[in-house]
Amino acid sequence: MSDTPPNLPSPPPCRDCKVGLELGFLIDRTHGGLLVARWCSGVPQSSWMSGEVKLGQAKLGIKTVTYRCPKCFRLESFAPPSPDHE
Numbered sequence: 001m002s003d004t005p006p007n008l009p010s011p012p013p014c015r016d017c018k019v020g021l022e023l024g025f026l027i028d029r030t031h032g033g034l035l036v037a038r039w040c041s042g043v044p045q046s047s048w049m050s051g052e053v054k055l056g057q058a059k060l061g062i063k064t065v066t067y068r069c070p071k072c073f074r075l076e077s078f079a080p081p082s083p084d085h086e
């Protein structure tokens with residue numbers, strides 16, 4: 001459908017509806033503005049400084065790409081490697 005981000009294979013069709021998924025992304029709201037949601041390995045470790053997630057964990061997070069089915073509205077996310085994360 002639309003362009004696929006680098007390092008990400010073409011999106012599969014919705015496994016239920018068999019129609020093409022729509023490219024998109026999820027956002028996280030922070031004090032400083034808006035961010036693309038990241039995928040982090042493991043479980044979140046809270047910190048009195050940063051809140052629900054330790055800064056060290058967040059720094060290792062990989063930006064996610066999320067597809068949406070236009071028929072059943074199911075979301076499917078991917079965390080392709082970026083130049084920052086091999």
Ligand SMILES: [Zn+2]
Nearest residue numbers: 014017069072
């Ligand atoms: Zn669907």
